[in-house]
Amino acid sequence: MPGRPLPRGGPRRQAGNHQPLRARWRAYADPRSADGKDWYGTWAQFRKDVAGGPFKASDRFLVVGCGSSSVPADLVADGFVDVTGMDYSEKAIALQKRRFPGINWVRADARSMPEFANSSFDVLIEKALMDGEGAWKQWPQMLSEYSRVLRYGGRFISISLGQPDELDSEAFFANDTYGWDVRHALSYDDYYVYTMTKRRKLGRRLRRRRRPAGSPEL
Numbered sequence: 124m125p126g127r128p129l130p131r132g133g134p135r136r137q138a139g140n141h142q143p144l145r146a147r148w149r150a151y152a153d154p155r156s157a158d159g160k161d162w163y164g165t166w167a168q169f170r171k172d173v174a175g176g177p178f179k180a181s182d183r184f185l186v187v188g189c190g191s192s193s194v195p196a197d198l199v200a201d202g203f204v205d206v207t208g209m210d211y212s213e214k215a216i217a218l219q220k221r222r223f224p225g226i227n228w229v230r231a232d233a234r235s236m237p238e239f240a241n242s243s244f245d246v247l248i249e250k251a252l253m254d255g256e257g258a259w260k261q262w263p264q265m266l267s268e269y270s271r272v273l274r275y276g277g278r279f280i281s282i283s284l285g286q287p288d289e290l291d292s293e294a295f296f297a298n299d300t301y302g303w304d305v306r307h308a309l310s311y312d313d314y315y316v317y318t319m320t321k322r323r324k325l326g327r328r329l330r331r332r333r334r335p336a337g338s339p340e341l
């Protein structure tokens with residue numbers, strides 16, 4: 124099902140949760156992540172909120188910061204054959220290799236991924252990686268790398284506690300450097316599903332046309 128844009132500041136904001144994302148992350152105890160289960164939710168729970176229509180069976184998926192998540196295995200169970208799970212934790216990758224030996228597991232750092240060529244994936248999924256403490260200051264490096272390894276027209280899906288007015292901004296996903304069209308949906312629970320589709324870099328004329336009145340040229 125195609126994702127749908129929601130009004131800025133979704134239900135959680137209206138419910139009075141005005142803490143900044145970092146504070147919310149620190150206070151967050153995810154009961155679902157106990158015993159090596161998925162953080163926030165499973166592929167079956169969030170896939171309906173991904174924008175841009177169905178995926179192709181031939182799509183190449185990269186799940187960054189997969190930890191012990193079942194998302195890579197669930198994708199394979201859904202019929203996708205080209206799935207790579209990556210994490211910089213040796214322990215997590217060793218565990219995944221033992222649990223699901225048929226999947227391609229790579230130990231790599233999302234801030235710099237020379238292991239993967241430019242435009243080598245159709246879909247990139249990150250869940251609870253960029254919200255995490257360790258990754259906090261490395262967002263720009265990660266976002267540039269995600270954009271680099273995705274093909275044009277490919278989708279970057281981010282599952283986050285971050286609310287649209289925090290993340291759907293020029294300073295973050297919507298930054299023109301990455302060339303993404305951003306859509307988001309509130310999931311069944313308390314996290315957001317962001318879909319960024321990589322478009323070609325805007326031409327100078329289009330950039331000027333899109334620029335809000337009075338704002339400097341990009």
Ligand SMILES: C[S@@+](CC[C@H](N)C(=O)[O-])C[C@H]1O[C@@H](n2cnc3c(N)ncnc32)[C@H](O)[C@@H]1O
Pocket residue numbers: 160161162163187188189190191192209210211212215231232233234249250251252255257258
């Ligand atoms: C909160 S866990 C989420 C795990 C999984 N994505 C899930 O949804 O259950 C964050 C994961 O991101 C990984 N991680 C953090 N920074 C990373 C980086 N720079 N490169 C690769 N993995 C990273 C951690 O090792 C950890 O497994």
